[in-house]
Amino acid sequence: MPDHSTKTAGMQQWDEDGLLEVYQRRRPCYHWCVRKGKKMPLAARILLDAVLALFLCVLVTGYLAVRPPVRKRMVLTPSLFGLTSEDVSFLTSDGKTLRGWFIPATRPKGTIICCHGYPASREQVLPRVRFLHADYHLLLFDFRAHGESDGRLVTFGLREVRDVEAALGWLAQDPRTKDTPIGIWGYSMGAAVAILAAANHPEIRAVVSDSAFASFPDMITRFYRFLGPAKYAASALARFLGRKLLHMDYLANSPETQVAHLSAALLVIHAREDEFVPFSHAERIFARAREPKKLFPVTGSHTAHGTADPSLYEDEVKRWFDTYLRRQGFADTMIPSGR
Template structure:
């Protein structure tokens, strides 16, 4: 009798734990995909910025800044990381403007001033990358077009491939959502990531209507249809160097791999401006030349 009572209590405690765990996982998952909406404010005074809006198939009207450059023959789309907004790409816009490029910065759906119900880790945001490129093709049809995407922005560009662009720069981009979630949880929880990551990944379908198979940039990078540069930090724990090298291996030629020594999952331009200018700007210079 005592043994049965203990067994019942044990099963009751296990059931209670599972309910609490499921509830906590659902709350955490909701926070991870919650919109990162905010007022961006006025454009920077040191650049000739035009505020624009672009309709996207993601369902959002994207808020953005277009920055022309005198005598430019190419424009670069700058796509920000997760939970950021177009301001996160302003240092790149300044660098590229000084190098003679026009630039287009947009808030991805559910970020900044672009509406959206959920961040979808690249699934809906891929339509925003498409919309930005299409806008430029209409506005400056004679320009070459490049895309520079950081983290989420890069994943969105890859998942939208082929974008019919002339050069693609990917900074700190995850190869698969499974690895991205496991990596981030392992940083904080150690071996417990083996338990919590599946509980978060299974929420993709009920929350966003997608599966892990929809969030695999490694399966799309070979469809880019243009020269690709993959950049990452060798100390990045969000997307490890081994994962970056696997992503790069799947890209079609011509391709370039640039590793930033000592950098984690950070702004690579801020980490090493000299290397960034030498490698990334030089890559764009080489591949965004006007047609003869």
């Protein structure tokens, strides 16, 4: 008899991530069908093969998506831009050590948390937010399972909210930042995290959301569009596996639902030609948000928008933070929403 007690390294990793259990629960069904004495009808065999192929496709692509991106040594650092920075680290509520940079300002108007996208690290957003350094302390950090931070799984916004909460905790303890008004800037997945975190933390008074998705389940369906009509089944299966393995409800915790609870001023930036996250996601988020809010469309793609005239982008972002991070609060500085 073969010895099944020894697992390969790959199976061991699957077991650690909880994927092997899901696979093994479905494997007996396949063997039961194969061991049947009677020959299965052709249509039934085709259907079974299609279902198993779809399951395998979702399992493999989902596994690759939630695993950490390839870790690379930091190439872009604040010193390359003439900025003084400090290496910082802080612990999340579930025991993950996050690492980042604190870039202090000489005469700060406030502090801004900067959140990168997927799959990336804090160096992705450094060139995009460095213009804020003249007036604001900046805290850039790597989300869990990204860059130099701890973690084995990416949850596309849900557990990453704890990372922002840990950043807020660090700011609350540092004497340079504990009494400053706080804003948050995020790009792509980081923008979605910024909205989710700010919805539950009123100490965040201004949010700049750059290219956020409104609903992650919708992004899953869009990802599987190469499957044609089967994309809906693949998306449903992926959401089921997400609930099974991550114990997270993406429908209830999507930016477009949570933004309704946001008390911070919200600036929504999105490229009309965004090929990855459609512009309609920005419109959905904007529609559900409360005042003060503004929708700022830009030209370009998901990763290269606002580059034709960076000053327009920078002026809009800086104006937003300057307006709503005034120390007396923003109740008397509200500006009307615009598109």
